[in-house]
Amino acid sequence: MPAVIEVRHLHKSYGATVAVDDVSFTVEQGEIFGILGPNGAGKTTTVECVVGLRDPDRGEIRVLGLDPRRDRAEVTQRLGVQLQDGQLPDRMKVGEALRLYGSFYRKPADPEVLMDVLGLAGRRGTPYAKLSGGQKQRLSIALALIGSPEVAVLDELTTGLDPQARRDTWDLIQDIRSRGVTILLVTHFMEEAERLCDRVAVIDRGRVVAVDSPTALTERVQDGQRIRFRPSVPFEDALLTGLPEVTGLTRQGDLVVVTGTGNTLHAITSVLARNDIVAEHLRVDRPSLEDAFVALTGDRAATATGAAGAAVGANQPTSRRSTPCHPPPRPGPYHRPSPADPCWDGSRSPN
Amino acid sequence: MLGRLALAELTLFVREKAGPVLAVWMPMMLLVVFGNIPFYNRPRQNLGGSTLLDLYVPILAAFVLATVSFNVVPQVLAGYREKGVLRRLRTTPVGPARVLAAQLLVNLATAAVSVIALLVVARLAFGVWMPRRLGGYVLALVLAALALTAIGLFVAAASPNGRIASAVGATLFYVMMFFAGLFLPIAAMPALLRHVCRATPLGAAVQALTDATEGHGPHPLQLVTLACYAVVFGVAAVRLFRWE
Numbered sequence A: 001m002p003a004v005i006e007v008r009h010l011h012k013s014y015g016a017t018v019a020v021d022d023v024s025f026t027v028e029q030g031e032i033f034g035i036l037g038p039n040g041a042g043k044t045t046t047v048e049c050v051v052g053l054r055d056p057d058r059g060e061i062r063v064l065g066l067d068p069r070r071d072r073a074e075v076t077q078r079l080g081v082q083l084q085d086g087q088l089p090d091r092m093k094v095g096e097a098l099r100l101y102g103s104f105y106r107k108p109a110d111p112e113v114l115m116d117v118l119g120l121a122g123r124r125g126t127p128y129a130k131l132s133g134g135q136k137q138r139l140s141i142a143l144a145l146i147g148s149p150e151v152a153v154l155d156e157l158t159t160g161l162d163p164q165a166r167r168d169t170w171d172l173i174q175d176i177r178s179r180g181v182t183i184l185l186v187t188h189f190m191e192e193a194e195r196l197c198d199r200v201a202v203i204d205r206g207r208v209v210a211v212d213s214p215t216a217l218t219e220r221v222q223d224g225q226r227i228r229f230r231p232s233v234p235f236e237d238a239l240l241t242g243l244p245e246v247t248g249l250t251r252q253g254d255l256v257v258v259t260g261t262g263n264t265l266h267a268i269t270s271v272l273a274r275n276d277i278v279a280e281h282l283r284v285d286r287p288s289l290e291d292a293f294v295a296l297t298g299d300r301a302a303t304a305t306g307a308a309g310a311a312v313g314a315n316q317p318t319s320r321r322s323t324p325c326h327p328p329p330r331p332g333p334y335h336r337p338s339p340a341d342p343c344w345d346g347s348r349s350p351n
Numbered sequence B: 001m002l003g004r005l006a007l008a009e010l011t012l013f014v015r016e017k018a019g020p021v022l023a024v025w026m027p028m029m030l031l032v033v034f035g036n037i038p039f040y041n042r043p044r045q046n047l048g049g050s051t052l053l054d055l056y057v058p059i060l061a062a063f064v065l066a067t068v069s070f071n072v073v074p075q076v077l078a079g080y081r082e083k084g085v086l087r088r089l090r091t092t093p094v095g096p097a098r099v100l101a102a103q104l105l106v107n108l109a110t111a112a113v114s115v116i117a118l119l120v121v122a123r124l125a126f127g128v129w130m131p132r133r134l135g136g137y138v139l140a141l142v143l144a145a146l147a148l149t150a151i152g153l154f155v156a157a158a159s160p161n162g163r164i165a166s167a168v169g170a171t172l173f174y175v176m177m178f179f180a181g182l183f184l185p186i187a188a189m190p191a192l193l194r195h196v197c198r199a200t201p202l203g204a205a206v207q208a209l210t211d212a213t214e215g216h217g218p219h220p221l222q223l224v225t226l227a228c229y230a231v232v233f234g235v236a237a238v239r240l241f242r243w244e
Helices: A043-050 A072-078 A094-102 A111-117 A133-145 A163-178 A190-196 A214-221 A264-274 A289-297 A299-305 B002-016 B018-035 B052-083 B085-090 B096-126 B134-158 B162-179 B191-199 B201-214 B220-240
Strands: A005-014 A017-027 A032-036 A058-063 A079-082 A151-155 A182-187 A199-204 A207-212 A225-231 A246-252 A255-260 A279-285
Touching: A005 A043, A017 A032, A017 A043, A017 A058, A017 A199, A032 A043, A032 A163, A032 A190, A043 A058, A043 A151, A043 A182, A072 A079, A079 A133, A094 A111, A094 A133, A094 B002, A111 A133, A133 A151, A133 A163, A163 A182, A163 A190, A182 A190, A190 A289, A199 A214, A199 A289, A207 A214, A207 A289, A214 A289, A225 A264, A246 A264, A255 A264, A264 A279, B002 B018, B002 B052, B002 B096, B018 B052, B018 B096, B052 B085, B052 B096, B052 B134, B052 B162, B052 B201, B096 B134, B096 B220, B134 B162, B134 B201, B134 B220, B162 B201, B191 B201, B191 B220, B201 B220
Parallel strands: A017 A207, A032 A182, A032 A199, A079 A151, A151 A182
Antiparallel strands: A005 A017, A005 A058, A199 A207, A225 A255, A225 A279, A246 A255
């Protein structure tokens, strides 16, 4: 099957500022393809070129085999777009907006069905200005889908939504995909990319640094685990660092953090048990897409995104061995290892 | 598609309230006020037996078009651009021509309602004659709407933001209304000024409407003048149109 979106060697500058240096990727029929990158990486410019809002300086873009600038009329019919800052007139009502936008397309979707699906049915008569942020966002998604598009481009879909609304929106996106709509999703939320995307292009400084599934990206960067615990009695580092599975050990106050590969957990708990040491508050973390992301995009990314607490040690090298440790981060069930934390070895880059 | 868009714009125009107040109630109030002043209701020898009110009705009709074109259209469009409404529309199959045409249709619809109301009230309450050449009157009105809307759209396209668009629009409105004879009837102006007036879009519109009211066909010169303004500013507005 031919690719739905094809971008080859896209380049776009604004004056002396290079927004997109060299970006290429291909989106296949029926997938949810993510564009992930720190703020200022060139995500929005890339997407604006894809939907035909901007003229690329160089490179080639095909959407459904068409040129988004030259075949404007046809592309707009088949491509639904949700923009970061597109708005509606304040006094336009939800139902009116959907009927109006529906009238632009050859085969509009039923506004009633969309309002139901997006939880806007009770808001049909509400003027745009009176909608909450989440409702505006959902209306914006509805407008992107009102033309029964074959492809939907969604830019920063859940920015500004509360966690519940965000989860509802994710369910909705999966639902839309199951109806055969190909989705290009721009995000800087790791969790969103991890949950939704079949494949992700990681963009940094105007270039694609990796394209793969979230799982593969994670594995590519880091196939290990990190185990944290508080020992009931002190012990020498050598007790654990001598184990073949263990690749590193650091201490954060009275917490011990061990990184390793394979069945590290079994190996260290056995040793500790033999030495009558109890591992209290034991927690095992697997690396996440965020670790992969930061490793791929470097330290700048952590500063730029500010997402998920990654900004903490942003200017620190990510190598665990060479840096003094911060005080331990607030322990909690949702804490994820972050390479911005200098105690976490996320430094093995794929290249 | 265009019908829907124009209808949506018209709905918003009515909901916004300022537009209808300026374009419908304002001229009507002026008519009622002038109509009740005996000074305006005396037939005058120097006006060929017409009253001043007879001369003011075409000016008020032009007032309706001018206020929508200069006081509403530029703000609406520049506001849409600032708020990202146009950016949103740009990703749809609508295209700039329809967005601009919708504004023209709003202007025409408002003019139709407001001018008919003015003519009916002027006839019934103050005995002002209906236009004797209805075809010529409608033609002049439509051409004037095209010319003035085109200028309003040009102002919207050329202004960097909504505040400047409003300021330029309001200034144009008063200058144009002077040339239309709102403050001093064209017929009472010195000859040179009369010629200048007829070269401005609103002066040409008032002259054509007055001619049609009095039963002469509108002079081709004024119709051509209006058509030229419509074409020149229409093309410029489409050329300069910016989505964001």
